[in-house]
Amino acid sequence: MEQYIIRGGVALNGEVEIGGAKNAALGILAAAIMTDEEVLIENLPDVRDVNVMLEAMAQIGVKIDRRDRHTVALCGAGIGDVSIEYEYIKKIRASYYLLGALLGKYKKAEVPLPGGCNIGSRPIDLHLKGFKALGAKVSIRNGSICAAAQALHGRHIFLDTVSVGATINIMMAASMAEGRTVIENCAKEPHVVDVANFLNSMGANIKGAGTDVIRIVGVEKLHATEYSIIPDQIEAGTYMFAAACTGGDVLVRNVIPKHLEATISKLLEIGCEVEEFDTAVRVKAPEKLSCANVKTLPYPGYPTDMQPQIGVALAMAEGTSIVTESIFENRFKYLDELARMGAVSKVEGNTAVISGVEKLTGARISAPDLRAGAALVIAGLAADGITMVDDIIYIQRGYENFDQKLRGLGARIECVSSEREARKFVLRVG
Numbered sequence: 001m002e003q004y005i006i007r008g009g010v011a012l013n014g015e016v017e018i019g020g021a022k023n024a025a026l027g028i029l030a031a032a033i034m035t036d037e038e039v040l041i042e043n044l045p046d047v048r049d050v051n052v053m054l055e056a057m058a059q060i061g062v063k064i065d066r067r068d069r070h071t072v073a074l075c076g077a078g079i080g081d082v083s084i085e086y087e088y089i090k091k092i093r094a095s096y097y098l099l100g101a102l103l104g105k106y107k108k109a110e111v112p113l114p115g116g117c118n119i120g121s122r123p124i125d126l127h128l129k130g131f132k133a134l135g136a137k138v139s140i141r142n143g144s145i146c147a148a149a150q151a152l153h154g155r156h157i158f159l160d161t162v163s164v165g166a167t168i169n170i171m172m173a174a175s176m177a178e179g180r181t182v183i184e185n186c187a188k189e190p191h192v193v194d195v196a197n198f199l200n201s202m203g204a205n206i207k208g209a210g211t212d213v214i215r216i217v218g219v220e221k222l223h224a225t226e227y228s229i230i231p232d233q234i235e236a237g238t239y240m241f242a243a244a245c246t247g248g249d250v251l252v253r254n255v256i257p258k259h260l261e262a263t264i265s266k267l268l269e270i271g272c273e274v275e276e277f278d279t280a281v282r283v284k285a286p287e288k289l290s291c292a293n294v295k296t297l298p299y300p301g302y303p304t305d306m307q308p309q310i311g312v313a314l315a316m317a318e319g320t321s322i323v324t325e326s327i328f329e330n331r332f333k334y335l336d337e338l339a340r341m342g343a344v345s346k347v348e349g350n351t352a353v354i355s356g357v358e359k360l361t362g363a364r365i366s367a368p369d370l371r372a373g374a375a376l377v378i379a380g381l382a383a384d385g386i387t388m389v390d391d392i393i394y395i396q397r398g399y400e401n402f403d404q405k406l407r408g409l410g411a412r413i414e415c416v417s418s419e420r421e422a423r424k425f426v427l428r429v430g
């Protein structure tokens, strides 16, 4: 089992390059099978979730040609089976995007019902409500969602809760429905816009992505395209907080600064200097971080996927902060791990009160989920002494070369797979 071992206390300095957005990639890969022509996707992040998604697609007959680490050509002409195996959905919830894509293209799909996950119960009722509104019959059989229709018809659909997954899934199915669909109360996240732009580049007719209302006129066929995925704003934000927490000065390259506004605004509030360039942002940490209150919200609000990272910063800030998690109910597990490093916090319902301490100290901790795991690595980089992070498989789901990129900024971190390797690291870094 691999672990990260970290010798903390080094300020991160230098430049880091951000890859393609994982969450956009997952939607785009699913949407790519909606044409029988070849689709070329560039700036694909080489992370576990994306690779599992490609395996799930290969299993139903999609031809996948990985041209290089970040480029893939796909062809959905040979799809012989519209049912996804549980093995894949178990590893990656976003394979539910294949439901919308297959339903749109073939008017039928079968995908195992995803269970809960480490950050909360994560229902998909809104996705199903959308498919039903478009005319599909949706049933749950033997643990799978089966959706089928003679034909899909455009409708007016109101989403009760703002949901990224439901917005993307319904948008995909509606792209190949007959007539006009209007989706209201949509998610406005950059990756919703990226999937819409991708579908439009294949000949779909989607307007309004990035606003509350998306209007779609269904088309009969989609065609070949070449598309480059947007940069990952959560990966970028993670390195920005790594700079802030370690007293560093980091230029984060290949980003769209507009997508980082909520993160930048919080970094300024806790005392960092942030400089914005066309495709980069520079974060310079202050002597001491200040406290702040944070509430996670759908985009353009502060992202729930950046909540653990700011939580770590606030655990070392001057004063007491209040963090409110309004999207997922179970996203404070990292605070229990952080307590082992000396952090002081109290969680009541969806609110955490974090009282900053002078210093965190290294400890053996586990990654509870993807973003929490990355945040705990940041804590280890900022702490005095040695930190060992277990269960890093979660982190590898969404961060490409995490340890390597951090080493490029001067961090003393290594991925080890035995006690012996860990001891060697400690001897080497002192």
Ligand code: UD1
Binding pocket: 023, 024, 026, 094, 121, 122, 123, 124, 125, 126, 127, 128, 161, 162, 163, 164, 165, 166, 187, 303, 304, 305, 326, 327, 328
């Ligand atoms: C996506 C992201 C995830 C991010 C989240 C919120 C992907 C692959 N994952 O997850 O990293 O944390 O957006 O920005 O893009 N809900 C319902 N019913 C539904 C669907 C959602 O009640 O049918 C609720 C959820 O429980 C949650 C809220 O809506 O409280 C938002 O969830 P949603 O935006 O759908 O998250 P995901 O798309 O699963």
